[in-house]
Amino acid sequence: MGHHSCCNKQKVKRGLWSxxxxxKLIKYITTYGHGxxxxxxxxAGLQRCGKSCRxxxxxxxxxxLKRGSFSHQEAALILELHSILGNRxxxxxxxxxxxxxxxxxNFWNSTMKKKIPSHGIFPSFPTFSNIHTPYNKNIGSMESLLPINANPNVILNFNHHHEDQLCYPTSSPNLQGNFHQIDTKVDMINNHYNGNFLHIQNPIPEILQPMSNPSPYEDTWSLGCLPLHLNQNQENQISKSDTTPLNKIINPIELMEQYVQCHDLVELEATLPKLVNDQSLEDYAAAKIQSYTTSITYPQDQNMEDNQLIYINDALIFMSSVSSSSSQVVKNPTIPLGWEP
DNA sequence: AATCCGTTCAACCGCCGTCGA
DNA sequence: TTCGACGGCGGTTGAACGGAT
Incomplete structure (x- = not known):
């Protein structure tokens, strides 16, 4: 177990700081800066290595530093940013x-990760954390591009009207925005992989738009959905992964591919921004979360705060509904018990 | 009161990128 | 160009803590 070079030269104390x-450290740094x-x-007269001091x-x-627990707004922002940036x-x-x-x-690992259903239905909002992209060095194969079940925005709907049909939730403006965002992400992935994947129209093709305009919450995950039929492989894959109808979620990439195959979409590359480097991603992320940051900085902006709460409510409601395997429509969303940051 | 067990979070470890000699 | 020092980062560990039994 090699230590950092600065730690090898002297006997250093380890463990908790007294x-x-x-x-001593505060006094030194406030006086001289860390240099x-x-x-x-x-x-500073410490028996520690420089790295430990830092x-x-x-x-x-x-x-x-802001001490104390994370606010709802911060949790919502982390959720959103993690969906964009992964474990960065x-x-x-x-x-x-x-x-x-x-x-x-620590907050993610101890609080948020734990509250996401552990049976693999949906690890997080669509995330790059297990995608090998220029933005994330983590992984692997194309098979891991997006795990089956990874996308809460693509679910199989088993309500009375559309049994066995694959549906996008479309009616919540917040989630609509999120879905739109996924389009851009998919395009980023496409670009990285030399366009081997489909290209998606932007704005969203009409067929993916809400079929009606119901209230923001009432039908978020169960109505206003678009039927898409599965091939036998997809059906088999889904049935292997989960036996609870409402919980059936499929790989969005596969879904999009199927969609393109079915509808003979023309590539419309020019309609989407090309986000192929770190800076672009940072800009994209920054733009995406600007409203959150603004509200955190200026919490008196009630509209912003409301939007964030609506957003996290949407996320939490979905997680809650999936984990409980309930097909009941949530009409008056609140943050489920135990989901408070 | 004692023990067990799960959770939290401060701290450590190892790797990587950058910079200057 | 190479190499070492250093800072920064993400993953992991383990001590401390609190609740349950």
Whole structure:
């Protein structure tokens, strides 16, 4: 187990920091600044390695840190950003004033991840965390592009009208926006893989638009849906993964491919922005979450706050409905018990 | 009161990218 | 161009804590 070079030269203390050590570090940094971290321990009179000092300062002692639990708005923002950026905690934390990457990561792993149904129905909002893209070095094969069940926005609807038909939830403006966003993500993936995947029209093709315009909540996940028929392979794949009708969710990429095959879509590359590098993704993410950040910074903006709460409500309601395998339509959404940040 | 067990989160580890000699 | 120092990041660990039994 090799230690960082600065730790090898001297005997360093490890483990939890004592109040005395904290005091020394605070005193030194507020007086002189950290400069070169490797020299901080010696100059501050600490038996720690520079890296440990840096971590302690950044994650715990910095005066601008916001302590305490995460707000609904912050949780919503993390959810959204994670769907865009994957496990890039430092990037996510940049949009959360006073929060550190470590804090966001811990919050995700201990609170949010846990509350997402563990039976694989839907690990998170559509995420890049298991996609090998220029933005995320994590993985693997094209098979892992998006796991079956990964997309809450594409579900099989088993209500009275459309049994065995695949439906997009379409009526919630917030989710509509989210779905639109997925289109762009898919296009980003397409671009990265030299257009091997379909290209999707933007705006969304008419057939994917709401079939009616019901109230924002009432029919979010069960009505106003578009029937799409599955081939035998998809049916088999779904039936292997889950036996609960409402929980049937399929790979959105496959769905889109099938959609294109069925409707002979013409490629409309020019209609979508080309987001192929890190900066583009950052810009995209920044634009996408601007309203959230604004509201966090200026919580008195009630409209913004409402929008965020509606957004997280949508997300949480869906998670709740999926995990409970209930086909009941949620008419008066509230954050389910235990989902408070 | 003692023990067990699950959760949280501070801290560590190892890897990677950058920079300067 | 190479190499070492360093900062930054994400994944993981384990101590501390709290609730259940």
């Amino acid at each position: 109040p005395e050590e904290d005091e 070169c971290w490797s020299s901080v321990p010696k100059l 971590l302690r300062w950044i994650n715990y002692l910095r005066p601008d 905690w430092a990037q996510i934390a940049k949009h959360l004033p006073g929060r550190t990457d470590n804090e966001v990561k």
